[in-house]
Amino acid sequence: MALDSLRPSPLVEQAVESLRKQITEGHWPVGTKLPGETTLAKSLGVGRSTVREAVRSLTGAGLLRPRQGAGVFVIATEPEENWPVRLRRAAITDIYEVRMLLEVDAVGLAAERRTSEDITALDAALARRAASAAGTTAEFVDADIALHTAVVAAARNPVLSGLFAEFVPHLRQGLIDLVDLLDLRADDPDHGGEVHALLVEAVTNGDRETAERILRTELEQTLARLRDL
Known part of the structure; x- marks a missing residue:
């Protein structure tokens, strides 16, 4: 699924918002494995390090969970309130x-x-x-x-x-x-x-x-x- 290209700055925040939107709107349902870093980076128009930071942010928010050797999976569609x-x-x-x-x-x-x-x-x-x-x-x-x-x-x-x-x-x-x-x-x-x-x-x-x-x-x-x- 192609995502909208992002403005150049601030890249991480924009990547987080774009990925969060895809998750909350159900494009990636709970249990779905996210595309790899290279694919996401190309779709978002950013570098892999930016994707990595965005995924880390959404993991902290309780939306994603990395699984060793398997990839990153959607575990919730709404962020946890701290x-x-x-x-x-x-x-x-x-x-x-x-x-x-x-x-x-x-x-x-x-x-x-x-x-x-x-x-x-x-x-x-x-x-x-x-x-x-x-x-x-x-x-x-x-x-x-x-x-x-x-x-x-x-x-x-x-x-x-x-x-x-x-x-x-x-x-x-x-x-x-x-x-x-x-x-x-x-x-x-x-x-x-x-x-x-x-x-x-x-x-x-x-x-x-x-x-x-x-x-x-x-x-x-x-x-x-x-x-x-």
Whole structure:
């Protein structure tokens, strides 16, 4: 099957798009073996190295799978969505529900595992949050997230910290919108300051049950507000 010739640049991106189109439109059904590199290069009007890079890209997207000694086969007609893409498309309430599941357990671990360095970091983050009450909504939300990040870090589990870091960019704008739309800081610029101070105190004292209860209640209240937006 002849494919449209491509413009000279950027060649790899164009090759990926052309091959992807042939796959998604069913010209090469699932299970079909792709033509060889030389044939594809001639059809696309590019070099074999460009074809090789395009195939590698589509393999990473979950559309193709090379088989040693047999060739390259179509295994799907739609690309797999990776984790960052799924987060970008997810509703803020869905993200927040998962955040709750992750962070409540994390604060329990933090209460058990916190070190003196963690306590110092938590105190500093709490002070920064209080100071941000005089700033913009974005500054306040950033300081709030920084405190929660310090709580998760105190759990001493790099996987938990990594997962939480994935959520942060997708939580930030939703929380800024929430604070502004509901004018949560109108009467109290340091909204939630007392609760967060109690949370840090519970973690510092190693009181897992109290830390989990405080955080769960705080996050549930925020989630309820997000659902009402």
